[in-house]
Amino acid sequence: MKKSLKVALVGNPNTGKSTLFNLLTGMNQKVGNFPGVTVDKKTGSIRFDDGRVAEVMDLPGTYSLYPKSLDEHIVFDTLAASGGPDVIVVIADATNLKRNLLLFTQVADLGFPVILALNMIDMADRAGMRINTDRLADMLGVQVVPISARRNKGIEELKKAIQHCTPVATQKTVLKAEEFMCMPAVARVKALVGAENDYYALQLLHREDQVSFLEKQHVEGLRTIIREEKFESGSLQTAETINRYRFINHVLSATVENKPSHDQFAFTNKVDRILTHRVWGFLIFIGILFFIFNAIFAWSSTPMDLIEGSFGWLSEAGHTYLPPGMLTDLLIDGVLAGLGGILVFIPQIAILFAFISVLEDSGYMSRVTFMMDKLMRKVGLNGKSVVPMIGGLACAVPSIMAARNIENWKDRMITIMVTPLVSCSARLPVYTLLISLVVPEQRYFGFFNSQGLALMLLYLASIVAAVLVAWVMKMLIRVRERSYLIMELPVYRAPRWRNVLLTMYEKSKTFVLEAGKVIVAISIVLWVLASFGPGNRFDRITSKYETQLARPGADSTHIQTLMATEKLENSYVGILGHAIEPVIRPLGYDWKIGIALITSFAAREAFVGTMATIYSVDGGEDDSATLGSRMAASKNSVTGLPVYTFATGVSLMLFYAFAMQCMSTFAVVYRETKGWKWPVIQLLYMTALAYAAALVAYQLLK
Amino acid sequence: MNLSELRPGEKATIVSFSDADMSVKLMEMGCLPGEVVEVERFAPLGDPIAIRVAGYQLCLRRSEAAVILIQ
Incomplete structure (x- = not known):
């Protein structure tokens, strides 16, 4: 039996990478950990018709190999570490090839066998773009497969391309070594770590000590080379990026014909005029939050009662039928009670994530960030922190998982740290018991109930505390990572229900x-x-x-x-x-x-x-x-x-x-x-x- | 002149950047010298702003837009 093929999936954010990953692997997915970072490592497998199996790994979306966030480090580290992939599939948004090809040329220069998947080819078509894929494949020197992950088109062709990919890289090197790579330094790095690829050596120079897999003496060696060769990371990156775009422009002018037929932004612009309106925008957002919050409460209560009920029944049955003793007690009151305590969260988690994946998929989540950023940034949070904080009113557990959508590490940590302060539904029974005990029931102005007022004050206190703590943490947590918000606002699209279900699961x-x-x-x-x-x-x-x-x-x-x-x-x-x-x-x-x-x-x-x-x-x-x-x-x-x-x-x-x-x-x-x-x-x-x-x-x- | 001085609906061409660190990130996102940018809208609270560049919509804070020099 042949060794299974290792495939890595790389691409910009919002290119449909996860959808493609889901299509390729279906339910055969595993979620693991990348060492040291907070992103999940998703792997899955494809079974080809000849019986061979490929392992597919989904890497975090990134615009470039030069990391701007901690999580993006993982892309280069995974590709370049020993035992890297056999094939890299770069997925590019066909409607925005220029920007997407930047990452492609970087990955290609690393010298791995690469396949270029042009996603959303149908949308590019409708926007009046004619892409000559054969010519593009010829100029880049790799297989180019047009697909539409959303419409499930071209996936079989892509699988075939992966199956028949040559083990030797065929692409032409894009970056001109002499001009843009500080060759003396690159040559010394290659000798130092025993590498063959120029661009790999250059990447190491740009990263210095931020490579997870290098040995200590190699890091020391890198530092010496950087110092002695006067390696200037910033200006070289700028020159490299401009050089790559020059190549891309050259390729695109020969392969893409642009006949603008209709403006693909027309619809999005119309919707945005309402959804990011200074009055309607906020009202609609509050309405959506209220609906989600309500749904978590209302829709989860029946399944949660069911789970609690069946665990109660199980424990009662266990105590009745199992022989009494310590082991039975441990099983029922320790383990079974613990299991019940876990499973009872599933309805809330599934419901919150159904909403979040619809909001993400449709493109609305980035508008939320757009609207809320200024307000939330004042206290050290991020536009995207709003959803976890509101979700925290129902339950902190799924909300903390929802903070995953915040790209900036510091903003995400602060959100995770303050979300449990927001009064969740589990505090209600405690509040009710104590309020009824110590707050006498009185009515003010005929309708203000003193006990209701006390409850409201507790909720207010929790939100004030969350904001204050966030503000304090903003001062305390120091990071190298610079906070920025340079973010794509994708066009609005219908959510993909298959993705929603998979996310919930x-x-x-x-x-x-x-x-x-x-x-x-x-x-x-x-x-x-x-x-x-x-x-x-x-x-x-x-x-x-x-x-x-x-x-x-x-x-x-x-x-x-x-x-x-x-x-x-x-x-x-x-x-x-x-x-x-x-x-x-x-x-x-x-x-x-x-x-x-x-x-x-x-x-x-x-x-x-x-x-x-x-x-x-x-x-x-x-x-x-x-x-x-x-x-x-x-x-x-x-x-x-x-x-x-x-x-x-x-x-x-x-x-x-x-x-x-x-x-x-x-x-x-x-x-x-x-x-x-x-x-x-x-x-x-x-x-x-x-x-x-x-x-x-x-x-x-x- | 820099990008943060434009009003919604106004167009300009990118000339260069005033911050070397930020320039690589902005270029990776398609803001290249020579590209035409159009300010599409401001967020309800005036910051960040949404611009159209290189065939898509990009959102960035005013402080980041100020790095992009235009004419």
């Missing part, structure tokens, strides 16, 4: 597989902490209540509840709750709230459940008393005063407004930033912020 899968590991691990740890205690405390509790249960006429449910409560108090979590009491007392909390703080690290809504268990013994023997009335009746163990005063309630609400208290967010930030640094910073700053806010509130109000 792929994002959900990535979340389950990558963030899921962390979530299950934390669930198990929390389960262990809550189900075990030091020494033989648990055995004593069990035997104490067993004698009570054995008595005739005993109220078994009530005794079971008492036992569960006492066990929780004596478990490691309970001990931790007692241990942190000195720290949280200035906030107005006692150890019971301490326990809830720890267990609700898994998810905020666990606060309510834990409180229900802990308070099952307070507020009288009557089991029918509500959690609210039990909490209201609870007294401080030291002072004997009620625990839930207005001050404690406000302090607790502010704590939950700002604290991270969500392992899924933690896990997804780990996955999106590819490391522990950012999630840990986020956890620490949010907890500190929450503590400070709660402290100030309690001390002022008590």
